[in-house]
Amino acid sequence: MSQKIVTRFAPSPTGYLHIGGARTALFNWLFARGHGGTFLLRIEDTDRARSTPEATAAILKGLEWLGLDYDGEVVSQFERVPRHAEVAREMLARGAAYKCFSTQEEIEAFREKAKAEGSSQLFRSPWRDADPSTYPDAPYVIRLKAPREGATVVHDKVQGDVTVRNDQLDDMVCLRSDGTPTYMLAVVVDDHDMGVTHVIRGDDHLVNAARQMQIYLAMGWDVPVYAHIPLIHGPDGKKLSKRHGAVGLEQYQAMGYPAAGMRNYLARLGWSHGDDEFFTDEQAKSWFELEGIGRSPARLDFKKLENICGRHMAVADDDALMPQVAGYLEAAELPALTEMQAKGLRAAMPYIKSSAKTFPQLIEKAHFALVQRPIDVDEKAAKQLDPVSRGILKELTPRLQNASWTRDDLEAIVKQVAEEKDLGLGKLASPLRAALAGRSVTPGVFDMMYVLGREETLARVNDQVA
């Protein structure tokens, strides 16, 4: 079994890219990339009423942001309809499927009756063994002639062997009366044709896998390796829904989480490699195995997401962060940085990135480097600029004039002045901070001075003491 691994992500374009779907995509990507395999993308757009090109675009955009690149062209399931129909006809020819003329009304009536009587709601088509000569001239669907005896067992890499009795499975519709394929048929045909070796998907498909296996068997195709991963739940343990807030991946970009942190966090949700919590993409790829996937549903924890993101932010490359900030601002529908602000942010980056967890926090910390003189001084900062403090700042100015303007030198000078005045460093740092940033909470004052440069620093101080 040393054949090349092929995985796929197959979302249906009926909205945004769900965060759970994003994790499914990530697992498929990690598994393929870590094993020298191929990662394919297929859009399951056979439901014409609910599929929209906008939704497809949103999925593509989401994957791009998350950094999950796929191989080859995107496969549109809808475009493969003729092939699905062809397979349905072949199953018919093989006697593995049959034409069913029962109308939806008839089936509906059957179900209601069964429900009322408390009997099995599985529909048993009367056409399963009907003589073709009795076929009416009416629309029909093609149903799989599923085995009624025995059981189907799914050898799942996550859930173990899952046995489903065949009498619990009905003869599912493969081809609708309008000639279009159902999901059950389409996935199997597409996965087979695309050479998919490992199907990693949400465990809401676990029972479906048993049905799908019957199609593989009917066609004499190799069954792929299955790995059904648990769904993601909201913080309250309920199935994740819109009511929990952020379900769409693009919302996470808009909230300012860096993609690297997102990948790390999502990978850790439901998968583990010993006690490793913080890791690079390369490590994740080399560590990722199906055996490491857990069996129980996980809840989203924004605190941990933030923590992981903060650690990735701290080690990120300064230049690489810049386009990410721009991407965040765009996603959040915020105005882009001006050229001058971008320069300021880039200069401040080494001093602020280690303490920011998200891009909004990063921008907040960069505030001093983003504003221009004359800067606004908020209420708390203004309090620090009382007459006495201004006097001290004034005495500091000439010393700064002659400083060599290295971080160490600046610190030495300010500390020396504080000592001479017999003041704690805080007494001097606070008004200085207020003068430089107009705020009471900022990065370190020496860092700010260094980033701002001699001219700007002196100008800002003078603005307050003059």
Next chain:
RNA sequence: GGCGCCUUCGUCUAGGGGUCAGGACGUGUGGUUCUCAGCCAUAAAACACGGGUUCGAAUCCCGUAGGCGCUGCCA
């Protein structure tokens, strides 16, 4: 209703017959510091419940409860 899956600190998880049940996030406390953040140290915190099997069960078996899923001419 029927069938299937799941259940270890608040959360993510490690561990899979003998462990002081480990780590991480969060929380509390202390420290470092020019503010905030960060960082360091430290503490509290879990095997859903009930039966078995066994010298011994979080670990194996059965049951119960709860959660989730499937049961569509949705995907």
